[in-house]
Amino acid sequence: MSFETIPNGTVTSPAGFLAGTTVAHIKYADRKDLTLVVSERDCTAAAVFTQNQVAAAPVIAGRETMQANRNRIRAIVANAGNANASTGQPGLENARASQEMTAVALNIQPEQVLPLSTGVIGVQLPMDRMQAGIAAAAVQLDPDGGLAAAQAIMTTDTYAKHLAVQIELPDGMVTIGGMAKGSGMIHPNMATMLGVVTTDAQVEAGVLDGMLRTAVNHSFNRITVDGDTSTNDTVFLLANGASGISIADEKSKSAFQQALTHVCTELAHMIVRDGEGATKFVEIQVAGAVTEADAHAIANTIATSPLVKTAFAGSDANWGRILAAAGRAGVTFDQNQAALWIGATAADELQLVANGTPTHYEEADAAAIFAQPAFKIRLDIGAGKASTIVWTTDLTHEYVSINADYRS
Amino acid sequence: MSFETIPNGTVTSPAGFLAGTTVAHIKYADRKDLTLVVSERDCTAAAVFTQNQVAAAPVIAGRETMQANRNRIRAIVANAGNANASTGQPGLENARASQEMTAVALNIQPEQVLPLSTGVIGVQLPMDRMQAGIAAAAVQLDPDGGLAAAQAIMTTDTYAKHLAVQIELPDGMVTIGGMAKGSGMIHPNMATMLGVVTTDAQVEAGVLDGMLRTAVNHSFNRITVDGDTSTNDTVFLLANGASGISIADEKSKSAFQQALTHVCTELAHMIVRDGEGATKFVEIQVAGAVTEADAHAIANTIATSPLVKTAFAGSDANWGRILAAAGRAGVTFDQNQAALWIGATAADELQLVANGTPTHYEEADAAAIFAQPAFKIRLDIGAGKASTIVWTTDLTHEYVSINADYRS
Numbered sequence: 001m002s003f004e005t006i007p008n009g010t011v012t013s014p015a016g017f018l019a020g021t022t023v024a025h026i027k028y029a030d031r032k033d034l035t036l037v038v039s040e041r042d043c044t045a046a047a048v049f050t051q052n053q054v055a056a057a058p059v060i061a062g063r064e065t066m067q068a069n070r071n072r073i074r075a076i077v078a079n080a081g082n083a084n085a086s087t088g089q090p091g092l093e094n095a096r097a098s099q100e101m102t103a104v105a106l107n108i109q110p111e112q113v114l115p116l117s118t119g120v121i122g123v124q125l126p127m128d129r130m131q132a133g134i135a136a137a138a139v140q141l142d143p144d145g146g147l148a149a150a151q152a153i154m155t156t157d158t159y160a161k162h163l164a165v166q167i168e169l170p171d172g173m174v175t176i177g178g179m180a181k182g183s184g185m186i187h188p189n190m191a192t193m194l195g196v197v198t199t200d201a202q203v204e205a206g207v208l209d210g211m212l213r214t215a216v217n218h219s220f221n222r223i224t225v226d227g228d229t230s231t232n233d234t235v236f237l238l239a240n241g242a243s244g245i246s247i248a249d250e251k252s253k254s255a256f257q258q259a260l261t262h263v264c265t266e267l268a269h270m271i272v273r274d275g276e277g278a279t280k281f282v283e284i285q286v287a288g289a290v291t292e293a294d295a296h297a298i299a300n301t302i303a304t305s306p307l308v309k310t311a312f313a314g315s316d317a318n319w320g321r322i323l324a325a326a327g328r329a330g331v332t333f334d335q336n337q338a339a340l341w342i343g344a345t346a347a348d349e350l351q352l353v354a355n356g357t358p359t360h361y362e363e364a365d366a367a368a369i370f371a372q373p374a375f376k377i378r379l380d381i382g383a384g385k386a387s388t389i390v391w392t393t394d395l396t397h398e399y400v401s402i403n404a405d406y407r408s
Numbered sequence: 409m410s411f412e413t414i415p416n417g418t419v420t421s422p423a424g425f426l427a428g429t430t431v432a433h434i435k436y437a438d439r440k441d442l443t444l445v446v447s448e449r450d451c452t453a454a455a456v457f458t459q460n461q462v463a464a465a466p467v468i469a470g471r472e473t474m475q476a477n478r479n480r481i482r483a484i485v486a487n488a489g490n491a492n493a494s495t496g497q498p499g500l501e502n503a504r505a506s507q508e509m510t511a512v513a514l515n516i517q518p519e520q521v522l523p524l525s526t527g528v529i530g531v532q533l534p535m536d537r538m539q540a541g542i543a544a545a546a547v548q549l550d551p552d553g554g555l556a557a558a559q560a561i562m563t564t565d566t567y568a569k570h571l572a573v574q575i576e577l578p579d580g581m582v583t584i585g586g587m588a589k590g591s592g593m594i595h596p597n598m599a600t601m602l603g604v605v606t607t608d609a610q611v612e613a614g615v616l617d618g619m620l621r622t623a624v625n626h627s628f629n630r631i632t633v634d635g636d637t638s639t640n641d642t643v644f645l646l647a648n649g650a651s652g653i654s655i656a657d658e659k660s661k662s663a664f665q666q667a668l669t670h671v672c673t674e675l676a677h678m679i680v681r682d683g684e685g686a687t688k689f690v691e692i693q694v695a696g697a698v699t700e701a702d703a704h705a706i707a708n709t710i711a712t713s714p715l716v717k718t719a720f721a722g723s724d725a726n727w728g729r730i731l732a733a734a735g736r737a738g739v740t741f742d743q744n745q746a747a748l749w750i751g752a753t754a755a756d757e758l759q760l761v762a763n764g765t766p767t768h769y770e771e772a773d774a775a776a777i778f779a780q781p782a783f784k785i786r787l788d789i790g791a792g793k794a795s796t797i798v799w800t801t802d803l804t805h806e807y808v809s810i811n812a813d814y815r816s
Binding site: 051052053054055083085086087088090091120121122123230231306307310311313314319320321323324326327328331332333334335336338353355356357358395396397399400401403 | 459460461462463491493494495496499528529530531638639714715718719721722727728729731732734735736739740741743744746761763764765766803804805807808809811
């Protein structure tokens with residue numbers, strides 16, 4: 001059992017999925033900003049939502065729908081340009097109204113529709129344009145509509161993020177497709193992260209839920225601080241069973257999980273690489289921790305340190321900033337046990353720190369690694385056996401420009 | 409009882425304190441980088457040190473000295489250009505050697521000397537230049553040496569930070585002087601924050617310790633994330649009793665505490681205003697929390713959010729980012745109870761959010777406030793009665809430039 005990538009795969013690569021997209025003028029003048037992803041048959045569904053206390057209206061509506069009806073989902077309605085967040089009761093009614101409009105357009109029930117929104121906070125959705133857009137998108141439904149759908153959920157993303165894989169199982173082939181949008185600098189807590197994953201496998205909803213959580217923990221959650229999510233962050237997974245193949249035995253589950261985690265990880269990496277102003281893709285490995293939570297706390301503190309990230313931007317292998325960030329992560333360790341390596345590839349590691357003090361490396365060799373478009377750092381704190389990996393990027397002038405001007 | 413500011417006051421404004429400063433060439437070619445602050449008589453001393461696991465050698469040595477000898481301190485030896493951090497056992501021996509060199513130069517005991525270092529991490533102190541510098545500084549000791557001392561501890565600071573106040577007590581006048589250095593962007597966890605406070609009052613060491621902790625909690629800790637300190641952060645307070653006035657009764661203690669907190673707060677504000685690349689000084693008030701810790705968690709999350717800080721830089725009153733940051737601080741609250749005001753002065757407040765949704769304010773009015781060099785934001789989460797204040801600044805292109813190039 002194995003999986004392979006489908007060239008230019010999308011959320012409509014799995015059998016029985018269609019997408020329709022339109023220019024609804026939600027905020028932008030002339031770009032696709034509204035899309036429907038539709039299954040020809042009922043889906044089991046799983047979802048992971050933001051932990052933010054300031055959850056957007058579509059998150060509240062989506063949670064309600066998932067609790068009531070996760071075995072009969074048929075469609076997702078998504079818009080860019082307006083997050084429908086901090087919009088109070090009118091905003092919640094608008095989210096529900098967009099579910100109803102989609103249901104009317106598709107001749108299904110409102111509780112079979114999941115809503116997604118991304119964009120500006122604190123502005124009510126223009127419901128006349130939502131209605132017209134949903135109607136227009138519904139007549140565009142196309143089994144090749146996945147690419148346009150991925151384009152329609154972009155905000156400051158510079159390219160559409162999508163892929164699909166085929167998994168060979170004993171009973172035949174199933175397909176998983178996915179799309180996502182970023183692109184606050186590094187971690188989705190900074191901008192809305194939306195993900196939609198589809199599959200033509202048949203998977204019981206409870207199993208699907210566990211599988212999505214595992215996949216998200218190894219992918220989207222590795223590019224975020226724990227619990228640090230935006231008002232709108234959401235990942236949906238829909239399984240429509242159109243392949244006729246059920247994911248029930250342990251071997252199938254294992255193969256499906258592996259492929260699902262791969263799809264989510266690839267999408268997460270695309271988000272990092274397309275981070276606002278990003279010029280570097282950096283993998284941060286932390287090992288030698290007593291618990292995985294400790295390792296994660298240190299990795300996230302390093303990954304979010306402005307001083308570390310500006311050093312990445314400047315190709316300055318300033319390891320003192322990395323150790324200083326690790327030291328303030330709230331995890332107890334003995335600095336004299338700390339060791340640090342950097343490398344552009346796994347085979348090409350350079351040790352900068354041993355026993356808490358610098359090795360006799362050449363500064364030029366370290367700078368050459370940090371000058372690469374992708375590199376990793378590996379910190380071992382020598383306290384235990386737990387480890388983690390997170391992915392991040394650098395902090396550049398371009399990031400400041402994008403975010404000092406985003407609304408205006 | 410009241411206090412007033414002494415024009416151009418410094419750490420040598422209190423009676424019986426001298427400072428000597430020299431160009432020791434620790435790292436810089438032609439600027440003062442080594443200073444001795446010396447008391448003519450034994451001092452009681454208090455200290456607050458970094459919580460960072462990667463504590464620098466002078467912090468380890470300083471902790472030992474304080475534990476053994478906090479009633480007989482005579483001098484502080486401080487250098488810029490080299491942090492003596494991540495330098496292992498040789499670094500610790502060098503920190504102790506600088507205490508010994510100072511003791512020899514001043515004819516006192518090594519355990520009467522407290523060390524401070526700031527600068528690059530991971531490089532051993534050049535002890536020949538330290539020795540020559542300490543000897544040279546010792547012959548420059550001057551009761552007017554405080555300004556030069558404040559200049560000698562600067563790294564990326566653009567101006568020296570110092571002040572002094574006189575307190576009128578029933579028995580006469582006592583003086584408190586202080587100096588500090590920043591200047592990682594906002595919070596001292598990012599760069600080394602050093603503070604030295606002197607007084608000619610007589611204060612028992614245990615009382616002094618409590619007073620310094622209270623002052624630091626209302627000042628330097630309001631510009632930092634809790635526990636998030638650099639490898640070298642240290643604040644020392646020395647009391648030499650040269651005024652002949654003892655701080656023993658409750659009224660004197662209260663007046664002294666008030667003045668001490670003022671000195672530390674002014675120094676903390678100077679650090680924020682001189683933050684790397686900073687163009688705005690922003691006060692963040694969070695009210696309506698159940699506990700002060702909750703309020704502080706929210707205020708710090710807002711104060712450290714790159715999206716919020718770039719909005720400050722762009723004079724964009726993008727309150728959605730402020731609420732989104734509050735919502736991911738790990739504190740439970742009902743977004744429908746949240747209210748937000750901004751203002752350039754206390755009298756000039758504009759409410760942007762009521763009951764979690766935007767008010768009908770004019771965007772131009774909000775932008776005009778955020779365009780000021782100093783303004784405040786006030787968030788009430790409507791959950792309780794606890795509140796806090798923190799101070800921060802904006803995230804600018806200049807910050808990226810400074811920190812992408814700092815070492816090179």
